[in-house]
Amino acid sequence: QLSQRRGQKKQRPAEAEQQWSPAAVAQSPSPKEPRLGAPAALGPQCSIYFSSPKGQSVRLGSEFFDQPAVPLARAFLGQVLVRQLADGTELRGRVVETEAYLGPEDEAAHSRGGRQTPRNRGMFMKPGTLYVYLIYGMYFCMNVSSRGDGACVLLRALEPLGGLEAMRQLRKSLRKSTASRALKDRELCSGPSKLCQALAIDKSFDQRDLAQDEAVWLEPGSPGPRGSAVVAAARVGIGNTGEWARKPLRFYVRGSPWVSVVDREAEKSTQA
DNA sequence: GACCCGATTGTCT
DNA sequence: GACAATCGGGTCA
Numbered sequence: 001q002l003s004q005r006r007g008q009k010k011q012r013p014a015e016a017e018q019q020w021s022p023a024a025v026a027q028s029p030s031p032k033e034p035r036l037g038a039p040a041a042l043g044p045q046c047s048i049y050f051s052s053p054k055g056q057s058v059r060l061g062s063e064f065f066d067q068p069a070v071p072l073a074r075a076f077l078g079q080v081l082v083r084q085l086a087d088g089t090e091l092r093g094r095v096v097e098t099e100a101y102l103g104p105e106d107e108a109a110h111s112r113g114g115r116q117t118p119r120n121r122g123m124f125m126k127p128g129t130l131y132v133y134l135i136y137g138m139y140f141c142m143n144v145s146s147r148g149d150g151a152c153v154l155l156r157a158l159e160p161l162g163g164l165e166a167m168r169q170l171r172k173s174l175r176k177s178t179a180s181r182a183l184k185d186r187e188l189c190s191g192p193s194k195l196c197q198a199l200a201i202d203k204s205f206d207q208r209d210l211a212q213d214e215a216v217w218l219e220p221g222s223p224g225p226r227g228s229a230v231v232a233a234a235r236v237g238i239g240n241t242g243e244w245a246r247k248p249l250r251f252y253v254r255g256s257p258w259v260s261v262v263d264r265e266a267e268k269s270t271q272a
Numbered sequence: 273g274a275c276c277c278g279a280t281t282g283t284c285t
Numbered sequence: 286g287a288c289a290a291t292c293g294g295g296t297c298a
Contacts (some may be wrong), residue, residue, distance in 0.1 A: 099279070108279070119294060137291030139280050154279060193280055237279050 060218040062211040065128035065144060069100035069151040072127075072144075073251050076153060078224025080161065083199040083216045089166050091199050093158030093189050094221050097252035097259045099235045101143070103150035107244040108235065111150025122207045123150045130216075132196070132206040139193035142201050144210055156236070156250070158189035159258040160198070167198035191260045225253050233266035 060079065065072065076095045083091040101109040101123075110120045110133070122131030123145055131143040131152055143152040160167055167188045174197040189195040196202070201216070210218055232248035239245065252259045254272065 101279075110279080115295085117295075133279090134293060135278060136280055137278090137293070141279060143279085156279085191280070235279070239278085 058219055060211065060220060062126070062128050062209075064218070065211060066147050067127075068148055069102050069146040069153055070249070072146040073098040073100040073153045073249070074230060075224065076144075076155070076218075077230060077251060077253055078221040080219040080221045081155070081158060081199070081216070082219055083201070084214070085166070085200060089163055091163035091167055092161040093195065093199070094161055094258075095155060095157075096159050096256045097155075097157035097250070099154040099156055099251070100146075100249045101152050101154065102249070103148050106151075107242060108238040109150065109152075111152075114150065116150070120150075123152045125207060126209075128209055128211040130205050130208045130210055130213075132201060132203055134203060135193065140196040140202055141192045142196050142205070154192060155195060156192045157252070157258055157260045158195050158198075159256065160185060160188050164188065170200050171197045186257060190258055194260075228270060228272050229254050231263065231267050231270050233263035233270075236261050 059082075064075070067075065076098045079095050081093050081095055085091065101111070103109060103111050103123075104114040106112055109123075111123045116124055119133060120131060122129050123143065125145055127145050127147050129145040131145060132140055133143075135141055141154060143154045145152045164185060168183050171183055171188060171194065187194070188198045199216070205213075205216065208216065210216065231252050231254050233250045233252070234246050234248060235250045248266065250263075252262075254267065254270075
């Protein structure tokens with residue numbers, strides 16, 4: 001396993017290109033500002049991909065999630081994940097990295113061989129259902145069920161857009177570090193468990209519906225990256241699963257400094 | 273009931 | 286690059 005992990009490339013140290021600077025992108029409304037209507041309170045009017053009551057608080061509906069894991073993993077890129085805390089604070093982040101898990105045939109998936117247990121039930125529920133699980137006894141990973149039995153998409157990294165200070169506070173308090181240096185913006189959501197900490201996502205979100213839940217939802221972002229702007233690479237942290245460890249089922253936005261692990265080789269084969 | 277290990281992260285060398 | 290932290294769930298007896 002270690003030898004396979006060793007193949008992963010490290011995040012490059014280069015500074016963030018301007019176009020990805022969070023300051024240059026949307027500033028989310030401060031918690032003090034009047035909030036939009038509850039996103040879950042959707043009227044009957046629905047478009048193909050999202051609902052927009054009164055043209056406000058647009059969220060992606062269940063139709064968006066009802067596609068196979070690979071296209072869904074790609075479609076997630078560029079969309080904005082929003083988490084509303086109990087006090088009304090909105091945390092926002094643009095999805096920049098995902099992984100697809102294909103279901104029973106995928107040897108690296110928790111649903112491999114058709115295994116269905118109380119833990120991974122969310123993977124088998126309707127598209128848009130969250131599958132949140134505890135890993136290494138202390139971290140959470142957040143997946144979204146896709147079309148296909150036992151198939152889902154793992155959210156691996158976000159570009160923080162709003163509520164950065166709340167994220168920093170959550171990350172600081174949830175991790176067990178002695179030294180409490182301030183975390184850089186790049187450290188807030190650049191990993192599957194980091195983003196769960198930053199957005200206060202835990203086991204209580206397991207099996208919730210991303211298309212309906214009041215505390216977490218997905219909004220359409222700017223036009224997502226297309227074609228060669230998306231890098232397809234091997235998934236991270238997959239061990240002895242043979243060919244399945246090498247399949248290019250991880251997708252990330254080329255050039256984004258918010259990605260957790262950059263794979264230079266994969267970037268070459270996915271020519272810009 | 274015992275045992276093993278993980279879709280990770282952070283720290284230290 | 287190595288390695289510890291930490292525990293629920295899967296597997297097998």
